[in-house]
Amino acid sequence: MKFIWPTLILGLTLGLTLFFNNGTDKIPPLGKILNPFDGIWTQAENTQSFSNHTFQINGISKPVKVVYDERRVPIVNANNLKDAIFVQGYLVAKDRLWQMELSVRAAAGELSEILGTGNNNAILKKDKFQRNKGILISAEKDVLQWKKSPKDLALMQAYVDGVNAYIQQLKPKDYPVEYRLNNVSPRAWTLTHSALFAKNMAEVLAARQYDIQDTKIKNVLGDSMYHYLFPDWNPKQSPVIPKEHIWNFDQETSTTNDNSDITHSNYNDLDVIIPAGEEGIGSNNWAVNGTKSQSGYPILCNDPHLALTLPSVWYEIGFQLPNMKVHGVTLPGIPGVVVGFNEKAAWGTTNVGHDVLDFYEIKWVDETKKEYWLDEKRVKPKKIVEQIYLKNGEKVLDTVLYTHWGPILKPEHRNGDAAIDLAGQWIIHQDVPANDPISFVKMMSAESKEDFFEALKNYILPAQNFIFANTNNDIVLQSKGLYPIRKPQQGKFIMDGSKSENEWAGFIPSSEIPMTVNPERNFVASANQHSTDSIYPHYYIGHFDDFRGRYLNRKxxxxxxxxxxxxxxxxxxxxxxxxxxxxxxxxxxxxIKDKNKTQTEKQIIKKLEEWKYTFDAQLEAPTYFNEWWKLFQTETWDEIRQIQPSRYPDSWKLIEMIENAPNHQFFDITDTEKIEKAQDIAFSTFKNAIKNIDSKNAKWVQQLNPSIQSLSRIDAFSVKGLKTGGYHNALNANKGSTGPSWRMIVALGETPTGYVVYPGGQSGNAGSPFYDNMIDKWDAGEYYKIELSTPEMPLYTDTFNPKQQ
Amino acid sequence: MKYIIPFFATIILGFLFHLLLPFWAIVLASLLVGFFLCRTAGLSFIVTFLGAFTLWLGMTVNISIQNEFILVERMGDLLGEVSPYLLITGIGIIGGLLAGIGGLSGWALKKTFYYG
Structure with missing residues (x-):
């Protein structure tokens, strides 16, 4: 009897300790996480005192000194480039390890291993979709290409080694908070991971296509109506390359315009969940030369519009080497400086937006789907078995079939039950010599325009409008990337996968890609609009925003x-x-000028009439316009809405129709007996817009609701209620949760000066004062001034000494 | 004295054990306190509870002041609108609870094996 109580008490002690150590499915291991000794409070950074540190480290040849400025931006003082890149890897890992882990795993389809399979297996499903797209396989192919150039590879490897040097010295109690919350440990970084990070960007920026939507719309509305609503060119466009540019080459490939056989099946059952790409992802960049600027030297500006997250997609860094001083931003996962400036030059980038992903219908020989037809020959698809590891240690196998065109999209990633199979041909699967990240290392020391072209020589993906300016007053723009050579209309719709003639006829040679050097107008600029005027000899399609580009060029x-x-x-x-x-x-x-209006309606019209078309945070007019215009489009395109999946024509097309064809059949609402015209739906949608808007909530900022979301979708780690205005078709392309993710202005000259800001902070640690410290300045449209010198008031200094062997 | 010695012993021993062991260091420390320094069951629970509560709460407060409460506020939000003060108190209670049953176990072991 006497042992019962002690046994119970000991059992309770053990049980409670185990509970606090392991948690349950719903409750995290609270003792492990919350205790003030080795719990997450190790990540509660001291906000007041900072001290210098010295590290002994393997992998560098000379001492490297890292000086942190008052925003805790590291300025890396190194003796040579390899040491500098090694330390870059170390520093980025130190500040952004979880972000690196998450982005790479999300791209590869390896999230289930650290996050579990998710509610309703949502995370596992996402992983399987990534495997289906073949992102991991294409990253592995990239690394094989990198290995062909040992000199570049050594730099990539230095970066990887730097990341790992940080991970190796990390004790479990110092893991970032998110690792602790998920009860997982960091894994070693590899070259493939760096390649995956680059693929991640390619997926965000180079996966936009409307093949399936447009095939369906064309099937329902017919050829001529489709082409009326979705023309290839906007007559009002102001392209990236000035219209007067002369192209001194012809497209050599056949330009037969007969594509009548491209769409022939009935695709009405086809429904696909491939995202067509988010609106609001885009960018602006421009550079003016000394003729335009007051100083006589170029000014270069760049603001990439991406998802606004904490931590930010950007990491700011400076380098001081014996032969160069650089400052700018990098992406955590790849070396170099993606957007930045040195003593002689500055560079920046925007997305090109060409469609580089096409879908082909696979024609099976029989119902067993073991072979498909290609030019009357039977071909077996190649099977690749993907292994997906789960958090509980189990493994899921998933087979992906690869055809001549690319992987077959598995039915589970589609909606609808159309009995056809589609294979995607995507530029990221092309096995061509390239090393995208190394371009950003070479760019660090680019001074002449020849250096700029040389740095970009091996860059292919995602295609970017790179701009460059230097103190010689050269201004250059090159839309660098790998682009398929297309026949007219090729790739707009699902193509017949049994005919190899439907294949891309190779790639546009780099001498023929859009480029402009010192144009007569004394500036270069891009804002995701068409690359060229329609006289450009190569045919291309894609997603283009013309409004920002027109405004930018006009200004x-x-x-x-x-x-x-x-x-x-x-x-x-x-x-x-x-x-x-x-x-x-x-x-x-x-x-609606002749319609009878109520007093309230008249007041709102007055607001709209007085409005200067600026989407400023405190105005109400933008809210009413936005709602009215949105409803007007919804009502006009009611016929198109019934087609699923589909998309609306561009809004410039609608503007053109109101102007030239206000009685067009599309303005009629099909559900009503009356034949509506543009003025009818303008008035009804005006009334509805007013009804929809709560007058107490009518300020534009209340609609826009700008916020910076945590990358892990943890609300507590996000920042909300910002004050900025903006609009996706304005240069300040703020859409609330996507927008200007980095603003940089560089005034070149004797002492080049940069003005920079991004909505975030250097640290990815939610317990750091440098997690979100730059958001207020960004929100107010202000900048930090950067000169290429060692900070006068450093926060602290880290010294890395090579370990004595 | 019968309260003060085991109270401070829990704090000091707990602190030292925490330097070497994971969070359950506090269970072990209070088990020893319960075994050697406590005469009654009630005392072994309450005193070690209070000692560990003070230690964990004090440490968390100290860290949070240096951190200007940045992380404790975010963690409170994460756990669902929990105020920083409530979270810090909660952490004290977790420490106290773990120590309390540890102390009680120590006392029970002593009762069973030492006094026979």
């Missing part, structure tokens, strides 16, 4: 010579003006 053209200052560029990057509103609103107002 830059209108600046008189020798006038542009850095202050003008601040204003331009934060400009909320939209040409879309400038063109659409007067037309809408004109359509």
């Amino acid at each position: 830059l053209e209108n600046f008189p010579d020798s006038s542009i200052t850095v202050r003008d560029m601040f204003r331009l990057q934060n400009d909320n003006y939209s040409i879309e509103a400038e063109e659409a609103l007067p037309l809408l107002l004109n359509l």
